[in-house]
Amino acid sequence: MGKPNAYDDIPGTTVFDAQRSRQGYHLNMFCMSLMKAENRTAFKANEGAYLDRFPMTGEQKQAVLARDWNRMISLGGNIYYLAKLFFNDQKSFQYVAAIMTGSSQEEYAAMMLKGGRPPEGNRYKKDWKKKRG
Amino acid sequence: MSHVPAIGAALDNGKSGEPYWKKVFDGFERSKEWIREVKPDVILLVYNDHAVAFSLDIIPTFALGCAAEFPVADEGWGPRPVPKVIGHPELAAHIAQSVILDEFDLTVVNKMEVDHGLTVPLSLMYGQPKAWPCPVIPLAVNVVVYPPPTAHRCYQLGRAIRKAIRSYEEDLRVVVFGTGGMSHQLQGPRAGFINSKFDRRFLNLMTKDPKALTRITHLELLRETGSEGIELVMWLIMRGALDEKVREVHRFYHVPASNTAVGHLILENVK
Numbered sequence: 111m112g113k114p115n116a117y118d119d120i121p122g123t124t125v126f127d128a129q130r131s132r133q134g135y136h137l138n139m140f141c142m143s144l145m146k147a148e149n150r151t152a153f154k155a156n157e158g159a160y161l162d163r164f165p166m167t168g169e170q171k172q173a174v175l176a177r178d179w180n181r182m183i184s185l186g187g188n189i190y191y192l193a194k195l196f197f198n199d200q201k202s203f204q205y206v207a208a209i210m211t212g213s214s215q216e217e218y219a220a221m222m223l224k225g226g227r228p229p230e231g232n233r234y235k236k237d238w239k240k241k242r243g
Numbered sequence: 244m245s246h247v248p249a250i251g252a253a254l255d256n257g258k259s260g261e262p263y264w265k266k267v268f269d270g271f272e273r274s275k276e277w278i279r280e281v282k283p284d285v286i287l288l289v290y291n292d293h294a295v296a297f298s299l300d301i302i303p304t305f306a307l308g309c310a311a312e313f314p315v316a317d318e319g320w321g322p323r324p325v326p327k328v329i330g331h332p333e334l335a336a337h338i339a340q341s342v343i344l345d346e347f348d349l350t351v352v353n354k355m356e357v358d359h360g361l362t363v364p365l366s367l368m369y370g371q372p373k374a375w376p377c378p379v380i381p382l383a384v385n386v387v388v389y390p391p392p393t394a395h396r397c398y399q400l401g402r403a404i405r406k407a408i409r410s411y412e413e414d415l416r417v418v419v420f421g422t423g424g425m426s427h428q429l430q431g432p433r434a435g436f437i438n439s440k441f442d443r444r445f446l447n448l449m450t451k452d453p454k455a456l457t458r459i460t461h462l463e464l465l466r467e468t469g470s471e472g473i474e475l476v477m478w479l480i481m482r483g484a485l486d487e488k489v490r491e492v493h494r495f496y497h498v499p500a501s502n503t504a505v506g507h508l509i510l511e512n513v514k
Contacts, residue, residue, distance in 0.1 A: 189429045227437060
């Protein structure tokens with residue numbers, strides 16, 4: 111990876127830049143393949159075998175099988191590509207967002223109804239370190 | 244204006260009357276009236292594709308749809324039940340030629356499916372017609388792979404588009420949609436991020452001082468509006484296509500629609 115970027119100090123955030131787009135190319139293209147019905151059927155029949163059609167890393171395949179969304183993001187996944195996978199699982203953006211934040215569906219929905227996660231205390235990594243002691 | 248996919252799904256599945264969604268749709272009642280009165284001949288719709296028409300194989304920064312029509316994409320759950328989008332190839336070709344000679348090296352696209360980024364704003368403005376009332380020229384902007392074009396570049400492209408439309412041989416009434424945003428983050432432990440204060444300031448400046456917005460950096464957008472809020476740069480293309488002095492016809496701001504702050508502004512040239 112290249113030198114650190116200014117946006118690396120935003121907490122809980124992975125910016126999908128050119129490096130990550132390269133790292134996640136096959137993972138994301140696998141997700142995109144699920145836009146075709148025949149591929150969805152093949153994936154459903156045998157997820158592992160279908161994943162082997164793509165030259166992804168073992169870690170990326172494991173993260174997909176475990177539906178570990180944060181892990182997929184850290185391995186180069188992009189949320190708009192991952193959406194093809196969670197739509198295929200009949201899940202919504204909000205469902206997956208709740209999981210990625212470590213909250214229950216109810217907690218997350220309630221937070222959004224109250225106006226969302228506020229900027230105060232969520233701008234810099236140091237804000238989160240303070241909070242978590 | 245916003246393009247949240249769940250807004251489209253709420254409309255398509257007959258849920259627009261439910262209290263959660265009604266609050267969103269009510270904000271567009273005035274807008275529907277307005278566009279019925281204005282009756283555009285053509286809509287130039289600035290939006291972003293969400294890994295549907297474009298994959299990681301080809302990532303054009305600005306892609307202008309010059310086709311005669313644009314089928315509605317199947318994004319994984321079947322195409323949205325909305326009419327196909329009819330283009331305006333003559334005006335689109337004229338815009339392409341004009342802005343490229345003005346040094347904006349955009350990509351010309353003659354075959355493209357369009358996703359919710361384009362169809363949800365049309366649904367918000369027109370409801371559920373059998374056919375869209377006028378042709379639409381899609382302008383797809385990359386905001387998926389960082390970096391998107393800068394706010395300043397978007398504003399300047401808007402200026403070039405304005406010049407192109409003005410120089411077209413036929414006198415057409417063109418409405419420009421700038422879509423996306425407002426603050427939201429869909430990924431990672433910071434998902435759900437909303438910054439209403441920033442959004443409201445953005446709306447104010449859109450009307451009164453868009454040049455101030457052209458100085459906003461990507462870092463500020465990422466930090467202050469969330470990783471997906473950066474798509475607000477697309478609004479600046481619309482703003483650049485208008486006169487410097489505009490009249491604000493309508494404004495609507497609401498949190499939340501799913502994970503997102505919904506913002507909507509109708510601006511008209513004063514004269």
